[in-house]
Amino acid sequence: MKSRGLFTRVALVLGLIFLYAPILSMVIFSFNNSRLVTVWDAVNSPTLKWYGVLMHNSQILGAAWLSIRIALVSATGAVILGTLAGMALARYGAFRGRMLLAGMTTAPIVMPEVITGLSLLLLFVALEQLIGWPHGVGAVTITLAHITFCMAYVTVVVQSRLTGFDESLEEAAMDLGARPVKVFFRITLPLILPAIASGWLLAFTLSWDDLVITQFVAGPGSSTLPMVIFSKVRFGVTPDINALATIMVLVVATGIAISTIWMRYREKRRERDLRLAAASNP
Amino acid sequence: MPAIDSAQAYARIAGVTKKFGDFAAVDNVSLDIRRGEIFCLLGGSGSGKTTLLRMLAGFETPTSGTIHIDGADMSTTPPYERPVNMMFQSYALFPHMSVERNVAFGLEQEGVSRERAKRQVAEILDMVKMGGFGARKPHQLSGGQRQRVALARALVKKPKLLLLDEPLAALDKKLREHTQFELISIQQRMGVTFIVVTHDQEEAMTLGTRLGVMNQGRIVQVGSPSDIYESPSNRFVADFIGSVNMFEGQVLQGGTDAVRIDCAELRGTVRAERTVACANGATVWTAIRPEKIGISRQQPGGADPAENLVRGTVREIAYMGDMSIYLVQIDSGKMMRVTLPNTMRGRERPIVREESVWLSWHGSSPVVLTE
Amino acid sequence: MRLSRAAGRRWVAGVPTFWLLLLFLIPFLIVFRISFSEVRLAIPPYTPLLTWHHSWWPSIELHGSAYSFLFTDSLYVSSYLYSVKVAAISTLLCLLIGYPMAYAIARSSPSSRSVLLMLIVLPFWTSFLLRVYAWIGLLKNNGVINNVLMYLGVIHHPLVMLQTDFAVYIGIVYSYLPFMILPLYANLEKHDPALLEAAADLGARPFRAFLRVTLPQSLAGIVAGSLLVFIPAVGEYVIPTLLGRTDQLMIGRVLSDEFFENRDWPVASAVAILILLLLVIPIMLFQRMQRRELEAAQ
Numbered sequence: 001m002k003s004r005g006l007f008t009r010v011a012l013v014l015g016l017i018f019l020y021a022p023i024l025s026m027v028i029f030s031f032n033n034s035r036l037v038t039v040w041d042a043v044n045s046p047t048l049k050w051y052g053v054l055m056h057n058s059q060i061l062g063a064a065w066l067s068i069r070i071a072l073v074s075a076t077g078a079v080i081l082g083t084l085a086g087m088a089l090a091r092y093g094a095f096r097g098r099m100l101l102a103g104m105t106t107a108p109i110v111m112p113e114v115i116t117g118l119s120l121l122l123l124f125v126a127l128e129q130l131i132g133w134p135h136g137v138g139a140v141t142i143t144l145a146h147i148t149f150c151m152a153y154v155t156v157v158v159q160s161r162l163t164g165f166d167e168s169l170e171e172a173a174m175d176l177g178a179r180p181v182k183v184f185f186r187i188t189l190p191l192i193l194p195a196i197a198s199g200w201l202l203a204f205t206l207s208w209d210d211l212v213i214t215q216f217v218a219g220p221g222s223s224t225l226p227m228v229i230f231s232k233v234r235f236g237v238t239p240d241i242n243a244l245a246t247i248m249v250l251v252v253a254t255g256i257a258i259s260t261i262w263m264r265y266r267e268k269r270r271e272r273d274l275r276l277a278a279a280s281n282p
Numbered sequence: 283m284p285a286i287d288s289a290q291a292y293a294r295i296a297g298v299t300k301k302f303g304d305f306a307a308v309d310n311v312s313l314d315i316r317r318g319e320i321f322c323l324l325g326g327s328g329s330g331k332t333t334l335l336r337m338l339a340g341f342e343t344p345t346s347g348t349i350h351i352d353g354a355d356m357s358t359t360p361p362y363e364r365p366v367n368m369m370f371q372s373y374a375l376f377p378h379m380s381v382e383r384n385v386a387f388g389l390e391q392e393g394v395s396r397e398r399a400k401r402q403v404a405e406i407l408d409m410v411k412m413g414g415f416g417a418r419k420p421h422q423l424s425g426g427q428r429q430r431v432a433l434a435r436a437l438v439k440k441p442k443l444l445l446l447d448e449p450l451a452a453l454d455k456k457l458r459e460h461t462q463f464e465l466i467s468i469q470q471r472m473g474v475t476f477i478v479v480t481h482d483q484e485e486a487m488t489l490g491t492r493l494g495v496m497n498q499g500r501i502v503q504v505g506s507p508s509d510i511y512e513s514p515s516n517r518f519v520a521d522f523i524g525s526v527n528m529f530e531g532q533v534l535q536g537g538t539d540a541v542r543i544d545c546a547e548l549r550g551t552v553r554a555e556r557t558v559a560c561a562n563g564a565t566v567w568t569a570i571r572p573e574k575i576g577i578s579r580q581q582p583g584g585a586d587p588a589e590n591l592v593r594g595t596v597r598e599i600a601y602m603g604d605m606s607i608y609l610v611q612i613d614s615g616k617m618m619r620v621t622l623p624n625t626m627r628g629r630e631r632p633i634v635r636e637e638s639v640w641l642s643w644h645g646s647s648p649v650v651l652t653e
Numbered sequence: 654m655r656l657s658r659a660a661g662r663r664w665v666a667g668v669p670t671f672w673l674l675l676l677f678l679i680p681f682l683i684v685f686r687i688s689f690s691e692v693r694l695a696i697p698p699y700t701p702l703l704t705w706h707h708s709w710w711p712s713i714e715l716h717g718s719a720y721s722f723l724f725t726d727s728l729y730v731s732s733y734l735y736s737v738k739v740a741a742i743s744t745l746l747c748l749l750i751g752y753p754m755a756y757a758i759a760r761s762s763p764s765s766r767s768v769l770l771m772l773i774v775l776p777f778w779t780s781f782l783l784r785v786y787a788w789i790g791l792l793k794n795n796g797v798i799n800n801v802l803m804y805l806g807v808i809h810h811p812l813v814m815l816q817t818d819f820a821v822y823i824g825i826v827y828s829y830l831p832f833m834i835l836p837l838y839a840n841l842e843k844h845d846p847a848l849l850e851a852a853a854d855l856g857a858r859p860f861r862a863f864l865r866v867t868l869p870q871s872l873a874g875i876v877a878g879s880l881l882v883f884i885p886a887v888g889e890y891v892i893p894t895l896l897g898r899t900d901q902l903m904i905g906r907v908l909s910d911e912f913f914e915n916r917d918w919p920v921a922s923a924v925a926i927l928i929l930l931l932l933v934i935p936i937m938l939f940q941r942m943q944r945r946e947l948e949a950a951q
Binding site: 009020097100115209215234260 | 661
Binding site for chain 1: 360361362364366367370371372374387388419422423424435436
């Protein structure tokens with residue numbers, strides 16, 4: 001019994017090392033002075049040289065700004081559409097077109113990106129021929145594509161939150177005189193807000209990170225950050241990318257740390273509430 | 283105390299059927315609810331009682347039939363426009379709102395002014411003894427407190443009908459008994475008509491002015507608690523409410539003051555002092571409640587030895603504290619259930635297992651059932 | 654203005670359905686149609702989808718040339734088979750590494766569980782591209798791993814790891830491991846530990862109890878995790894491009910090259926259709942499992 005517990009535990013630790021070692025190596029070498037990314041220049045390191053180089057790279061900064069704007073719009077669009085789809089799938093039982101909607105919301109999650117990208121571009125080309133819109137590809141088509149594949153993830157998150165949701169809460173609100181639209185805004189929305197928020201973050205990250213689909217639907221002058229990184233690392237390793245990776249890791253880690261502290265705080269408050277409830281029996 | 287107006291139906295359910303696909307969850311139910319009463323719908327799971335309640339609330343629409351409340355046809359009225367409120371089994375308190383906001387929610391929808399709403403909320407919270415808890419969130423309350431808030435939230439709108447779905451099911455046994463009486467007293471003070479759905483017969487008996495027993499989508503009997511217990515109208519009700527010893531038999535001799543029935547399983551005759559419309563020779567069932575049977579070592583004297591008397595052997599005795607249950611195997615092999623109150627402490631020579639005994643009952647005890 | 658309930662529902666379900674029809678389903682039909690067109694030097698570079706021959710009704714001209722081309726050049730068949738092989742081996746490796754990890758998390762105390770799960774998911778929130786890129790620095794001839802091994806004296810000449818199958822396996826396992834662990838954990842976490850105790854009580858040794866009790870019960874998690882790795886891995890583009898061989902391409906890269914380098918859209922579309930044909934059964938299997946999972950939750 002003991003030995004198996006030991007085996008899986010060792011596997012877990014090794015697995016975590018496997019997951020984090022590459023990230024850690026990027027962080028370490030971002031402070032390396034040498035151009036030869038992986039050879040540690042012990043004399044002149046650590047240095048913030050590459051961060052300085054990064055800050056003056058207008059191509060990367062411009063691409064990052066474009067990526068942020070696309071991700072903001074895409075995540076918001078995906079959250080709206082995904083919440084609607086999640087509501088319909090979780091709540092409306094067997095409606096006409098349910099199978100169609102359910103299929104179309106899970107398929108993009110596993111669909112190889114090259115296929116999604118290719119098909120979206122061919123759609124935009126065909127649309128332009130047919131109705132003269134969109135005029136070429138660029139930020140608009142990237143955003144439309146991102147909304148489409150991100151909403152699938154939001155749908156899953158919202159749908160699973162709603163399936164664990166006590167439907168009598170909505171019935172109670174209706175019973176007390178609230179119309180369906182009001183029920184949604186006063187009861188349903190506030191209660192699924194955490195799921196919607198994590199759906200939004202997920203969509204933002206996916207949009208911010210996407211390369212393959214974006215490459216298909218992007219045009220000249222609309223290079224996103226992943227596209228710029230890809231073209232740089234494809235033809236050789238550059239140390240400023242290490243610096244960029246470190247900044248991104250830092251941002252994510254800060255966000256996670258804040259949310260962990262906040263969750264800890266909420267849990268503590270919750271425990272206190274439970275004690276309060278137990279003390280005030282009956 | 284509000285007068286129960288027995289002449290006029292306050293809510294009238296007429297020929298209501300609800301089908302889910304081919305399955306009729308509620309099957310042609312007609313029911314009149316009187317103003318000011320507590321009407322209990324009693325039935326097992328899948329009996330259709332909850333579906334009927336949800337149709338009254340407006341969450342389900344009847345496949346056919348009509349529902350009138352205080353004279354108004356409710357068939358097409360959505361739940362948010364009905365003069366009806368519901369207390370949910372899960373209580374359905376909005377977890378993101380304080381107790382006060384929960385209770386005020388219904389008033390806000392009516393457009394009641396802030397001050398008036400505040401006053402009404404305070405009043406109703408006082409009434410359910412939750413006066414000091416207005417600022418708390420639902421998860422900061424115990425089960426019993428949540429139940430009161432749910433009640434207050436439904437009552438504050440002064441509905442014509444208050445629907446309660448298993449109102450006490452989530453409470454523990456001690457609290458349940460206490461809350462039953464509190465519910466009755468609140469109902470009497472407010473004068474609101476209650477319709478309670480429950481699967482718990484004890485709860486139904488205690489709460490209900492009248493009971494409607496449901497089985498497979500139909501109402502099988504309506505009556506006062508004692509009517510239903512003492513005079514069940516069919517085998518389902520007799521068996522469902524309390525426990526009962528049931529024997530099949532043939533009518534030997536009908537009559538105006540008593541019926542005599544030949545029961546093969548008893549190897550004897552049951553004489554029931556009831557008037558039942560039945561022909562001689564017809565197959566009927568006779569039901570005898572366990573507490574209405576006497577148990578003794580000697581053959582009880584005075585009685586006709588061929589009537590309302592049977593010999594058996596005690597197989598099991600379960601001591602329940604306030605009473606004891608005896609399982610007696612009678613000579614035909616059938617088991618009978620007899621309960622005796624433990625009125626005296628330390629009886630001298632209690633009846634023990636494997637002892638042979640006589641079971642007897644008075645002619646007023648058996649109920650004769652034709653269906 | 655007041656919407657009726659039924660009309661409200663139509664909008665809620667209708668808007669996302671319309672969106673996905675337009676931007677997900679119809680695009681596939683267009684891919685399918687173009688795969689039956691011929692390449693030509695024009696913008697766009699394929700014969701028109703519909704042609705009007707002196708009639709009101711458009712006619713559709715179908716050409717099978719793109720498909721017949723795929724089977725005449727061995728490049729396509731071999732990269733097709735190579736992709737399946739790489740995806741299958743990577744999925745197996747993911748399972749072998751991920752299962753013990755998921756098991757260990759499911760058996761740990763509830764408080765450490767959430768921390769461990771977060772550690773598994775965390776890399777996912779940082780850039781996928783940069784995490785793959787990090788492996789270049791580790792696997793290169795003068796990369797970190799070779800430097801460390803040579804410093805320790807284990808090897809004297811650097812191992813060639815980059816641009817090999819090995820590097821691609823590492824890259825895929827590394828990127829997709831969380832997708833294997835999460836469904837496995839979700840499954841294993843629900844197991845009742847009393848079942849293993851019962852098996853032990855009935856005389857089964859731990860390993861046997863695992864084989865007979867835990868493993869069969871976790872089959873749904875194994876299938877879900879494997880599908881989540883296998884399906885996207887078949888069409889993987891970034892990992893083989895950055896880490897993989899140059900003499901043997903994966904099918905996703907072939908599609909992209911046909912499209913961007915050769916500008917042969919009909920052939921690229923035909924490749925896409927063939928990838929889909931390969932994946933249609935796994936994708937439908939995944940959808941069925943997903944649906945059942947959600948229905949069970951309801």
